Amino acid sequence: MAEDLMVGRVDGKVALITGAGSGVGRAVMMRFAEEGAIVIGVGRTKATIEETAALVKAKGGIAYAHMADLSESAPIEAVVSDVVREYGRIDCLVHAAGVGYSWAEKSPGSMNDVATTSPEKWREVIGINLDGFYHSAHAVLPHMIANGGGSIVAVASISGMVGLPVAHAYCAAKAGVINLTRAMATAYAEKNIRTNCIAPGFIATPMVESVLSVFEDRDAALAITPMGRPGTPEEMANGCLYLASDEASYCNGSVLVIDGGSTARQ
Numbered sequence: 001m002a003e004d005l006m007v008g009r010v011d012g013k014v015a016l017i018t019g020a021g022s023g024v025g026r027a028v029m030m031r032f033a034e035e036g037a038i039v040i041g042v043g044r045t046k047a048t049i050e051e052t053a054a055l056v057k058a059k060g061g062i063a064y065a066h067m068a069d070l071s072e073s074a075p076i077e078a079v080v081s082d083v084v085r086e087y088g089r090i091d092c093l094v095h096a097a098g099v100g101y102s103w104a105e106k107s108p109g110s111m112n113d114v115a116t117t118s119p120e121k122w123r124e125v126i127g128i129n130l131d132g133f134y135h136s137a138h139a140v141l142p143h144m145i146a147n148g149g150g151s152i153v154a155v156a157s158i159s160g161m162v163g164l165p166v167a168h169a170y171c172a173a174k175a176g177v178i179n180l181t182r183a184m185a186t187a188y189a190e191k192n193i194r195t196n197c198i199a200p201g202f203i204a205t206p207m208v209e210s211v212l213s214v215f216e217d218r219d220a221a222l223a224i225t226p227m228g229r230p231g232t233p234e235e236m237a238n239g240c241l242y243l244a245s246d247e248a249s250y251c252n253g254s255v256l257v258i259d260g261g262s263t264a265r266q
Contacts, residue, residue: 011035013091014092015090015091016040016140017042018076018095021051023205024200024203024236028237028240029041039056040066041063041064046067053065064083070132071127089147094244095154098155101167113166130172130173140152141188148191148192149192150193151245153240156255158262161255178197178199202225203230215230225260242256
């Protein structure tokens, strides 16, 4: 891996990655490190973030772990200040933090329809999934502007593009992430800051672990996606890497759908 770090697509970049404790965020942190970035992982759980950082270091990468609750502004502001003080800049922000269907196991009622979602559960999911993106971008953008540019990539969802009978707060939050991505793309392009997002489909992460068994039935699997399988966190990380790298230098405001063809049927 050390050899790869010298010639990677984000070689020498300082990348802040939220939600890096597991799933897509962890895969992004690993992938960016493989391609030469200095990676700073942010998450709510100390043990999982530190585990991700240890995995990166074990393969020869440079990684740091920070705890922060992204539903509030102060914690991520403090992390960003620490990173800028250490490295002088943040080149990439990948916002992968969020909760999905599995959150209902910890927070019953959070993935319901509007009629049965309480105001408290609504604010909870919006706070984690949409406000978190705002807080991260709000903290990073002044430094990117001051340093002459950067790249922001958000992890949204195809649930922000199509209607679902449940998880309405989640759908609304992810739709917000998509359009905030577009709005920021129009606002900061002249500052040499590109803002893009990926829209994953059904991805094999802890977020949906409890329902992965549906793919054991071939007909049910094909009903979900023409490829008949869930995506992997690594496939999502590759999309984030592309959008963050100079290879995507003319991508701005893009929504890269990575869903195995699910939305091609819409």
